[in-house]
Amino acid sequence: MSDESDVREDILYIHEEQGTTYFLLIAYRPGDEAQAAGYVFRRPVGSDDPAENILATNDTLRELWCSPQGSLWLTSTTGLVWTTAPVAWPDEEEIADLEFDVPEGDLTWRHTELPAQSSNGLRPRPWAIWGTSDRDVHIGTFGGVLYHWDGEVWAQHDPGRERPIGCIRGRAADDVYAVGYGSTILHFDGERWHAIEDPDGAATEDVLTGIAFPPGGDVLISGKRGGRLLRGTAEQGFTVTGRYGLSLSDMALVDGRLFLAAAKSGAAELTADGVRVLRDDLQPWSVAEGDERVYFTIATGDAAYAELNLATGGWRNLSY
Numbered sequence: 001m002s003d004e005s006d007v008r009e010d011i012l013y014i015h016e017e018q019g020t021t022y023f024l025l026i027a028y029r030p031g032d033e034a035q036a037a038g039y040v041f042r043r044p045v046g047s048d049d050p051a052e053n054i055l056a057t058n059d060t061l062r063e064l065w066c067s068p069q070g071s072l073w074l075t076s077t078t079g080l081v082w083t084t085a086p087v088a089w090p091d092e093e094e095i096a097d098l099e100f101d102v103p104e105g106d107l108t109w110r111h112t113e114l115p116a117q118s119s120n121g122l123r124p125r126p127w128a129i130w131g132t133s134d135r136d137v138h139i140g141t142f143g144g145v146l147y148h149w150d151g152e153v154w155a156q157h158d159p160g161r162e163r164p165i166g167c168i169r170g171r172a173a174d175d176v177y178a179v180g181y182g183s184t185i186l187h188f189d190g191e192r193w194h195a196i197e198d199p200d201g202a203a204t205e206d207v208l209t210g211i212a213f214p215p216g217g218d219v220l221i222s223g224k225r226g227g228r229l230l231r232g233t234a235e236q237g238f239t240v241t242g243r244y245g246l247s248l249s250d251m252a253l254v255d256g257r258l259f260l261a262a263a264k265s266g267a268a269e270l271t272a273d274g275v276r277v278l279r280d281d282l283q284p285w286s287v288a289e290g291d292e293r294v295y296f297t298i299a300t301g302d303a304a305y306a307e308l309n310l311a312t313g314g315w316r317n318l319s320y
Contacts, residue, residue, distance in 0.1 A: 006029055006030065007027050007028065007029055008027070008028060008029070008030055008300075009025055009026070009027045009302075009303035010025065010026050010028075010285075010297075010300055010302070010303065011023050011024065011025050011297050011298070011302075011303055011304065011305050012024050012025070012026060012061075012062070012063070012064075012285060012286065012297065013063055013064045013286050013288065013297070014064075014286070014288045014295040014297065014305050015064050015065060015066045015288055016045060016288065016289070016290035016291065016293065016295065017066040017070060018070055019044060019045050020042050020043070020044060020045065021042065021043055021044070021045050021290070021295070022040060022041070022042045022064060022066060022072065023040070023041050023042075023051070023064070023305060023320075024038065024039070024040055024061055024063070024064040024074070025038070025039045025040075025041065025303055025320065026038055026039070026060065026061060027039070033060075034060065034077070035060065036060045036061075037056070037057065037058050037059075037060075038055070038056075038057050038058075038059050038060060038061030038074075038076070039053060039055065039056050039057075039061075039320075040053075040054050040055040040061070040064065040072065040074065041053055041054065041320045042054055042105070043318075045290065045291065045293065048316065048318060050320065051320045052104040052105050053103040053104050053105075053320070054072075054102060054103075054104060054105035054107050055074075055082070055100065055101075055102060055107070055109055056100065056101045056102075056103055057098070057099060057100035057101070058097070058098065058099045058100070059076045059078055059080055059082075059098060059100065059111075060076055060077045060078055061074050061075070061076050061082070062074075062075045062076055062077050062126065062127055063075045063127060063128060063129050064129075065129045065130055065131070067085065067131060067133055067134050067137075068132070068133060069085065069133060069134050071083055071084045071085035071086075071134050072084045072085075072107075073085070073129055073131070073137060074129075075126035075127060075128070075129050075139060076126065077125050077126075077127075077142070078125075079113050079114055079123040079124055079125060079126065080095070080098075080111050080112065080113055080114075080126075081111065081112055081114060081126060081129075081139065081149075082109055082110070082111045083109070083110055083111075083134070084107050084108060084109055084110075085110075085134035086134075087110055087134065087149075087151075088152070089110045089111070089112045090110075090112070095111075095113065098111075114126060114139070114141075114147055114154060115147075115154050115156065117141075117143060117145050117156070117158065118156060118158070119145070119158045119160075122143070124141040124142075124143060124145055124147070125141055125142035125143065126139045126140070126141050126142075126147070127139075127140055127141060127142055127164060127165060127166060128140035128165050128166055128167050128168040128178065128180075129168065130168040130169050130170060130176070131149075132170065132172065132173045134151070135149070135150060135151030136148075136149070136150065136151075136173050137149040138168050138170075138176055138178070138188070139168070140164075140165025140166070140167075140168050140178050140180065141164070141165060142164045142165075143162055143164070144158070144159060144160075144161045144162045144163045144164065144165060144180070144184070145157070145158045146158075146159070146165065146168075146178060146186070146193060157192070157193050159184075159186060159193060159195055161182060161184055161195075163180055163181040163182035163184050164180050164181045165178050165179070165180040165184065165186075166179065166180040166181070166207070166208070166209055167179050167180070167208070167209060167210055167211055167250075168211075169211035169212075169213070170188070171213055173190055174188070174189055174190030174191075175187075175188075175189070175190075175234075176188035177211050177219060177221070177234070178193070179208035179209070179210075179211060179221055180207070180208060181207050181208075182205055182206075183198035183200075183202065183204045183205055183206045183208060184208065185197075185198065185208065185221065185230075185238070187234035189234070194234065196234060196237065196238065197237070198230075198238075199230060199232075199237065199238045199239050199240050200228075200240060204225075205225075206223040206224065206225045206226075206228060207223065207224040207225065208221050208222070208223050208224075208230075209222050209223065209224055209248055209249050209250055209251075210222035210248065210249070210250045210251035210252075210261075212251050212252065212253040212258065213253065214253060214258075215256075217233065218231050218232060218233060219231070219232060219233060219234075219238075220241075220251070220253070220258070221238065222248040222249075222250070222251045222260070223248060224247045224248060224249065224263075225247075226243050226244075226245060227242075227243060227244035227245050227246035227247065227248050227262075227275075228240055228242070228243050228244075228248075229241050229242040229243075229244065229248075229270070242270075244270075244274070244275045246260070246262040246263070246265045246268065246275060247262065247263040247264070247265070248260055248261070248262055248263075249261045249262070249263050249284065249285055249286065250284070250285070250286045250287045251287060252287045252288055252289040252294060253289065254289040254290070254292075254293075254294050254310065255292065255310060257269060257310070258270040259278075259287050259289075259294050259296075259308075260275065260287065261284035261285060261286055261287040261296060261297070262275075262277070262284070263283055263284070263285075264283050265277060265280065266278070266279050266280035266281065266282050266283070266284070267279045267282045267284055267287070267296045267306065267308075278308070279296075279306065279315070282296055282297075282298050282299065282306055283298070283299040283300065284296040284297045284298065284299075284306075285297045285300075290307075292309065292310045292311050293307055293308065293309055293310060294307070294308040294310065295307055295308075296308070298317070303319050303320065304317050304318060304319040305317070305318055305319075306318075
């Protein structure tokens, strides 16, 4: 956690929950992202006051999720999971060289190492995270193995593809989707995970990035290669509903509007007339839904995020 001038800072993910905006920031020297320090901040929705720093660690944090109970959950590329939930983990698990502090906020953080991957004994690198509660949490990893926390133990499932899982989202405990590299689409029915074929065939090798749930029961999945948008269900399969020529890294459905993080093309929205670029001065990695608000990360090396107020149409750029 150096303060040298060559250190870069990225905000990776934003999450709004119960009137609070949380965001995850990493700091690193160029070319050494694997050794990034991780920080979590929060501020009230709509405020432009300085954000509270509620976690600072030398652990390389990866993704942020907030449970419906208001607990924060984090993944780390070192194999750790962090949470403020009252879970039955050791208060201070001994992990070599790990440092962390709670500068503000008076929160109690717990961390644990995920079990080694049963297929090869290797330490997992957790990426994606989502759940329905503090006792129902799914994690996807760089190696393609999926973990599930049921409030007591970690179970794991290995689909055998060895492809990174980059996003997990669901409607309910028995209706969860995971997508990632190599056109990976998986569905959890409450008991087990099942693989779903890419509508363009198994050789498509797309990087699938985002999941959204429009009204009516269908699921939307975004892809980077060619800007594909898939639509369907686990039961009926998926079709390609659009090819938009953009590299889609994430999407969010807010108030019936579908917003896209389109990398170098900027922040965009899918309308009845096609994709409309809202801001081309952003290079968003992720996009998150809020209450009448949408949040976009801005660009690599820029420790800020953009907030779009849907009620007024106004934009604000915010840092910490």
